[in-house]
Amino acid sequence: MIKALFSILIFPGFLFVSVFGLFAEFFDRKIYARLQNRVGPPWFQTFADFIKLLAKEDIVPCEANPRMFGLAPIFALASVITVFLYIPLWKTETLFSFNGDIIMVLYLLTVPTLAFFIGGWYSTSLFARIGSVRCVTQLFAYEVPLFMSILAAALLANSWSLVDIVIFYTRHPLYCLFNLIGFGISLIALLGKLEKTPFDIPEAETEIVAGAFTEYSGRLLAILRLTIDIEMVVGSALLVAVFFPFGLTLAPITGFVVFMAEIMFVIALLSLLRTVVARLRIDQMINFCWKYMVPLAIFQLLLNLTLKRILM
Amino acid sequence: MGLVKKIVTWARIKSPWILHFNTGACNACDIEIIAALTPRYDLERFGVQLKGTPRHADILVCSGPVTKQIEDRLVRIYEQMPEPKFVVAVGTCACSGGVFNGCYNIKGGIKSTIPVSAFIPGCPASPKAIIDGVVKLLQSLEEPKK
Ligand code: SF4
Numbered sequence: 001m002i003k004a005l006f007s008i009l010i011f012p013g014f015l016f017v018s019v020f021g022l023f024a025e026f027f028d029r030k031i032y033a034r035l036q037n038r039v040g041p042p043w044f045q046t047f048a049d050f051i052k053l054l055a056k057e058d059i060v061p062c063e064a065n066p067r068m069f070g071l072a073p074i075f076a077l078a079s080v081i082t083v084f085l086y087i088p089l090w091k092t093e094t095l096f097s098f099n100g101d102i103i104m105v106l107y108l109l110t111v112p113t114l115a116f117f118i119g120g121w122y123s124t125s126l127f128a129r130i131g132s133v134r135c136v137t138q139l140f141a142y143e144v145p146l147f148m149s150i151l152a153a154a155l156l157a158n159s160w161s162l163v164d165i166v167i168f169y170t171r172h173p174l175y176c177l178f179n180l181i182g183f184g185i186s187l188i189a190l191l192g193k194l195e196k197t198p199f200d201i202p203e204a205e206t207e208i209v210a211g212a213f214t215e216y217s218g219r220l221l222a223i224l225r226l227t228i229d230i231e232m233v234v235g236s237a238l239l240v241a242v243f244f245p246f247g248l249t250l251a252p253i254t255g256f257v258v259f260m261a262e263i264m265f266v267i268a269l270l271s272l273l274r275t276v277v278a279r280l281r282i283d284q285m286i287n288f289c290w291k292y293m294v295p296l297a298i299f300q301l302l303l304n305l306t307l308k309r310i311l312m
Numbered sequence: 313m314g315l316v317k318k319i320v321t322w323a324r325i326k327s328p329w330i331l332h333f334n335t336g337a338c339n340a341c342d343i344e345i346i347a348a349l350t351p352r353y354d355l356e357r358f359g360v361q362l363k364g365t366p367r368h369a370d371i372l373v374c375s376g377p378v379t380k381q382i383e384d385r386l387v388r389i390y391e392q393m394p395e396p397k398f399v400v401a402v403g404t405c406a407c408s409g410g411v412f413n414g415c416y417n418i419k420g421g422i423k424s425t426i427p428v429s430a431f432i433p434g435c436p437a438s439p440k441a442i443i444d445g446v447v448k449l450l451q452s453l454e455e456p457k458k
Pocket of ligand 1: 336337338339340341375376377402403404405406410411434435436437
């Protein structure tokens with residue numbers, strides 16, 4: 001009981017993942033700034049932002065539905081933190097593993113997007129509504145290639161459980177090379193999920209103010225920002241666990257450090273991508289996803305099916 | 313209690329998010345404000361971020377005299393910001409009405425409509441002056457602690 005509470009609230013649950021998420025946001029912003037020839041924020045920046053938002057006034061617009069408006073961010077945060085309990089962190093074993101948990105992880109990562117939609121919709125502001133509709137439109141575009149490419153890797157490992165996938169790829173490290181296309185696709189799809197630059201259409205600040213978050217202030221905004229930070233960490237951790245889960249067989253501490261370094265590497269790739277590209281229009285984004293990413297993901301799936309025939 | 317308050321004040325000083333609002337300026341002051349936000353001066357070093365919505369902002373950066381038309385909107389934007397909030401008037405026009413003072417369509421400086429925490433004169437105020445003004449405003453938050 002106490003052990004379960006400890007793992008939910010402190011490590012690797014709420015506390016650890018929040019601090020790590022805030023640090024990851026700083027890391028992302030710093031790389032973004034350095035690539036633009038700027039100095040960038042100091043290391044405590046994201047923590048200061050978070051504390052400041054917690055201490056600010058909470059405004060609930062009188063037009064908004066207060067219950068949905070207040071609950072949506074909490075749902076989003078809870079679901080992304082839950083995901084972290086299913087990701088192997090320091091050994092090839094998770095706290096609560098079962099066969100099929102990779103599906104659950106993928107669906108739990110969808111919940112924040114839906115929560116943003118609900119929060120934006122019920123805040124009854126014009127900008128928030130446009131933003132939240134774009135959020136969901138975008139969801140239909142990136143979700144399919146993301147699922148396909150991650151499940152293609154799972155297919156090669158012949159299991160729906162993250163632990164088994166990790167064990168399979170640590171045993172056969174070279175098989176990771178077959179999944180390179182899948183890794184690229186899921187990296188791009190993850191940018192869409194995190195609403196980062198080429199796909200930051202839902203919160204395009206030059207067109208629709210701040211999208212679904214337009215009416216949020218104070219504590220609720222802090223929760224929403226934390227959700228996106230944690231989503232970034234969790235999404236990167238999922239990609240690492242599925243596509244190159246090396247180092248987890250080492251001693252607990254080294255394994256943990258190596259795994260964290262790999263997560264940071266994926267986050268650095270995400271920042272690099274978001275620096276070098278500009279925002280697309282929503283129709284261009286949907287076209288891009290369905291015309292190029294989905295066929296590539298199908299190709300990856302067929303490739304893995306054939307490989308499975310040949311190799312096993 | 314004292315510690316919590318100290319941490320909150322520290323966080324407030326380290327993370328000022330601004331909202332830029334043109335209340336009727338000739339556009340020169342706006343260009344200078346944008347110039348202060350470019351990589352040349354890199355205000356993100358100090359945690360300053362430009363936000364699109366008043367709900368996220370801590371500091372309202374106004375430029376220009378208050379015209380009769382913008383008056384209601386200025387009050388509305390100000391009311392939409394969550395507490396604690398500050399207003400910075402950039403440019404001589406925003407401070408006093410400047411060359412436009414006395415025109416039939418002008419009400420005066422920003423302080424004729426909403427309370428202002430810092431005035432930054434200049435026509436237009438240079439980016440360095442704007443940064444200096446914001447830093448002084450943030451320092452004034454700290455003062456009563458000592
Ligand atoms: S202070 Fe000068 S530059 Fe600024 S808005 Fe007034 S006239 Fe224009």
